[in-house]
Amino acid sequence: MKTRLALFVSIASATLAMVIVVTVGITLWQSQSPQKTVRSIATATGVKIGGPFVLTNHNGQEVTEAAFSGSYMLIYFGYSFCPDVCPTELQNIAVAMDELGKHAERVTPVFITVDPARDTVAFIKDYVEAFHPKMVGLTGPQENIDKAARSYRVFYAKVDDASSTEYLMDHTSYVYLMGPDGKFVTMFGANTPPEEIAAAVVQDIKERS
Numbered sequence: 272m273k274t275r276l277a278l279f280v281s282i283a284s285a286t287l288a289m290v291i292v293v294t295v296g297i298t299l300w301q302s303q304s305p306q307k308t309v310r311s312i313a314t315a316t317g318v319k320i321g322g323p324f325v326l327t328n329h330n331g332q333e334v335t336e337a338a339f340s341g342s343y344m345l346i347y348f349g350y351s352f353c354p355d356v357c358p359t360e361l362q363n364i365a366v367a368m369d370e371l372g373k374h375a376e377r378v379t380p381v382f383i384t385v386d387p388a389r390d391t392v393a394f395i396k397d398y399v400e401a402f403h404p405k406m407v408g409l410t411g412p413q414e415n416i417d418k419a420a421r422s423y424r425v426f427y428a429k430v431d432d433a434s435s436t437e438y439l440m441d442h443t444s445y446v447y448l449m450g451p452d453g454k455f456v457t458m459f460g461a462n463t464p465p466e467e468i469a470a471a472v473v474q475d476i477k478e479r480s
C-alpha cells in the first residue's frame with residue numbers, strides 16, 4: 272500500500288507541476304502584445320515582408336517605395352469594388368489616423384489595389400479620398416501589382432461568376448505597418464480595432480526615439 276500511495280503522490284505532484292508550467296507559459300505568452308508576437312515570429316522565421324515596388328499613385332504619378340521613405344506606412348491590399356471587408360479595413364485605418372493625433376503627420380495610409388483592371392487611376396482617386404485625405408491609392412500594370420503583393424505575402428484571385436458581368440476578388444486582408452526605414456514593423460489581422468493600430472504606431476515611434 273505504501274508504495275502505491277507513494278506512486279500516487281509522485282504522479283499527482285508531477286501532474287500538478289506540469290499544469291503549473293503550462294498555465295504560467297500560456298499566461299506569459301498571452302501577456303505579450305500581439306504585435307510583439309507577430310514581429311518576433313516574422314523575425315524568427317526570417318520571413319521578409321515588403322519590398323521594392325513601381326506603381327502609379329492616384330494622381331497618375333509613377334512612385335516607388337522611395338517616395339514614402341521617412342514616413343510610416345499603413346498598407347492595405349484590396350480592391351474598390353469589394354463590398355464589405357476592404358471598406359471596413361480602410362475605414363479602420365482612417366480612424367487609426369485620427370486616433371494618432373499629431374503623430375499622424377508621420378504616417379501615410381496606402382491602399383494598393385489587387386484589381387488594376389477596374390481600379391484605374393481616376394477610380395482609386397475618388398475611392399481613397401473618400402476614406403482619408405492623406406490616403407494614397409496605388410495601381411499599375413498587373414505584373415507590378417503581382418510583384419508588390421508577393422513581397423507582402425498577399426494572395427488574391429478573381430472569383431468567376433457566370434451569372435454576372437462583375438466579379439469579386441478573394442484576397443488576404445492584413446494591414447501592414449512599415450517603418451520610416453521602409454522595413455516591416457508589424458501587421459494586423461482583419462477587424463483589429465483602430466485604437467490598437469494607432470497604439471502600435473505610437474509604441475514604435477517611442478521605441479525609435
Ligand code: NI
Pocket residue numbers: 349350353354355356357358442
Ligand atoms: Ni476586399
